Each structure stands twice: as structure tokens, then as C-alpha cells.
Amino acid sequence: MPLWHFHHPPGAWSAEDRKKLAGEVTALYTRFGLPPFYVVALFHPVEESSFLVGGEPAGNTVRVVVEHIARHSDDPEFRRRTCEAISGILDPYTRERGLSYEFHIDETPRDLWRIDGLAPPPTGSEAERLWFRENRPVPY
Numbered sequence: 001m002p003l004w005h006f007h008h009p010p011g012a013w014s015a016e017d018r019k020k021l022a023g024e025v026t027a028l029y030t031r032f033g034l035p036p037f038y039v040v041a042l043f044h045p046v047e048e049s050s051f052l053v054g055g056e057p058a059g060n061t062v063r064v065v066v067e068h069i070a071r072h073s074d075d076p077e078f079r080r081r082t083c084e085a086i087s088g089i090l091d092p093y094t095r096e097r098g099l100s101y102e103f104h105i106d107e108t109p110r111d112l113w114r115i116d117g118l119a120p121p122p123t124g125s126e127a128e129r130l131w132f133r134e135n136r137p138v139p140y
Contacts, residue, residue: 001038003067010045018043024089035132062094064103069113
């Protein structure tokens with residue numbers, strides 16, 4: 001499951017912007033066979049007085065924390081391309097609108113993840129394809 005936390009200035013994005021951004025994030029992962037319901041985007045507006053960078057208020061900054069659980073990679077080239085893809089998604093919503101951004105990716109062990117009490121099916125398995133088709137967790 002990719003879980004994206006967007007810490008951003010209030011009013012940085014409209015409801016439509018947030019929905020479109022979350023859709024682009026979802027599309028990034030469904031291209032690799034992840035079910036859409038795996039992808040979660042949470043938007044956390046943070047007042048300038050509570051968002052400090054280097055000890056100073058940063059009212060034009062977005063901080064994105066990405067948690068990867070469903071897939072991991074040790075391949076440096078794949079990791080580089082992943083960062084480029086994330087930047088490509090974020091740039092139109094940040095830099096092109098005068099906002100600065102930073103992101104990082106954490107990788108959580110897959111065996112520490114459950115959805116509705118179910119362990120996710122193995123990567124590339126028929127059960128995972130079933131979850132993709134159904135767009136929900138189903139016993140397997």
C-alpha cells in the first residue's frame with residue numbers, strides 16, 4: 001500500500017486539485033499492478049506558524065511523506081526513476097504554483113500490513129490480480 005501524506009499550507013489546493021493529485025498518484029501505482037484501493041492520499045493543512053523549516057515559518061512549503069508497503073525495490077535505477085516520477089507528479093501542484101516541496105519514501109515491511117484483517121496476497125499472484133479486479137480485499 002502506498003500511503004501519501006501531504007503536509008501543506010491551508011488553501012494550497014482546492015478539493016478538485018486534491019482529487020486530481022490523488023488520482024495521479026493512484027495511476028502511478030496501478031501501472032505496476034497494484035489495486036487502486038491500495039493507494040491512500042491524506043492531505044494535512046498546516047498553518048504557517050506550525051510549519052517551520054530551519055526554525056522559520058514556511059508558508060510556501062509542502063512536505064510529502066510516502067510510505068511504501070506493497071512493493072519495495074533495492075535497485076538504485078528503479079529508485080531513481082521512482083523519485084523522478086514523484087517529482088513529475090508534484091511539480092505542477094507545487095513549483096509551478098510557487099510552492100517549494102520536499103518528499104521522502106519510507107518502506108515498511110510487507111508482513112506488518114493487513115487490510116480488513118487480511119494479509120495482502122503475494123506480489124503478482126492470482127489472488128493479487130483478483131484484488132485488483134475487485135478493487136477491494138477478498139479472502140483468498
